[in-house]
Amino acid sequence: MKARILETADLLFYQRGIRAVGVDTIAAEIGISKRTLYNHFPSKDELIAAYLAGRFTKAPPSDKPPVEQILGTFDRLERGFASKGFRGCPFVNAVAELGAEDRSVRKIAVAFKESRRLWFRDLLKQLGVADAEGLATQLTLLVDGAIAQDLVRNDPSMARAAKQAAKVLLGNAGVMLGEGKSSRDSK
Amino acid sequence: MKARILETADLLFYQRGIRAVGVDTIAAEIGISKRTLYNHFPSKDELIAAYLAGRFTKAPPSDKPPVEQILGTFDRLERGFASKGFRGCPFVNAVAELGAEDRSVRKIAVAFKESRRLWFRDLLKQLGVADAEGLATQLTLLVDGAIAQDLVRNDPSMARAAKQAAKVLLGNAGVMLGEGKSSRDSK
C-alpha cells in the first residue's frame, strides 16, 4: 500500500507539480481514504521527501565502453523527452517551486546532480582524459541544458544537439569516437 | 503605482515562486490595499503575465566583436549567479511550477528561449560559421545548463565551465578566439 501511495504521488507530483497536488487528490486517485495515507506518511513533507528519494536512481554499472555509455546518456535523454509524461528534471523543478529556503530539498537535488557528474568523471578517467573533472561538469551542463530546453520547447531534438556538442568536447579532449552504428547522426 | 506593483510582484514571484506568493503578500509588501492592486491588475494571472513579459528583455545591440559578445554572455551569467538574488531562469521556473497545461506561460517561455538562440545564431553567422543554427542551439544548452546547475548548487563557477565548453565549440567551428585581456581563464 505504501508503495502504491508513493508511486501515485510520484506520478502526480512530477506531472502537475508538488504544490499543485494536494494529499486529498492523491488519496482520491488511488481510491483510499486520506486517513490511510496519513497512516503511512505522517505529513506531506515526508511524502515529498520520499518522492524525491525515489527519483534518486543511480545508473547501473555497465560493461559497455565508456564512450558509448557517455553518449548513450543523450540517447536515453532523447527517448525520455519523446515519452509522453516527461516534464523536466524533478529535482530542478522541486527546487524551483519550493524555493531556496527549503534546505532538505536542495540538499538532495545537489546530491543527485553531483552523483551524475561523478559518474561522468569516472568514465572520463577510464578514457584517460586529462581534465576529467572539468569535462564532466561540462557534460552535465549539456544534460541539464537539454532538459531545461525540452521542458519549455517540448523538442526532443535538444538531446541530439547536446550529444553533438558532447562529441565535440570529447574529441577536443583527445577521446577517439568510435564509428559505432550511429555514425549517421553526425547531422 | 502600477509600476511599483509590478516591480514588487517581480521581486517576490522570482524570489519565492509564483504559487508561493499571494496577492495579499504583494499588497502588504508595498503597503497598499488589496483593492488598489486589483484596480491595476484584474487578476493574479494578468499580474503573472506582466511579470513574465517584463522579464523578457532583449539584448541591446552592441558594436563589440561577435566573439566577445558571445563569450561575454557567460561572464554576465557568472556575475548574475554571484549576485544575491539569483534564482534560476524565471521562465523555466514558471513553466516548472505552473505546469504544462498553462499554454500562455509556456508560449512566452519558448519565445524568450528562441530569441536568445537567434541572437547567438546571428552573431555566429557574422563569424561565418557554417552550421550557425546548430551551434547556436548548443550554446543555449550551455547557458540553460549553467543556470539550472547554479540554481541547485549555488555555484557561480558553472558559468565559467560553460564558457570553457563554448570556447571549444567555437574553436571547433573554425572561429578564431582572440586572446583579449582574459587569456588567463583558459583554465
Place this chain on the structure above:
DNA sequence: ACTTGATTACACCGACCTGTGTAATTAATG
C-alpha cells in the same frame, strides 16, 4: 466649493489546503 477619480479599511465569499479525531467496518490470525 464642487466634482471626479483613486485609494483606503474591512468584511466577506467560496474554495482549497494540511492535518486530526472518532467511531464503525473489514480482514486476517490465533
Place this chain on the structure above:
DNA sequence: CATTAATTACACAGGTCGGTGTAATCAAGT
C-alpha cells in the same frame, strides 16, 4: 469465535487563497 490491526467514512479545525462589495476618505483640477 475472539483478537488485533488496518482501513473506512466523515466531520471538523485552522489556515490561506483569489477575488468582490461597500462605504468612507483623500487628492487633485476646474
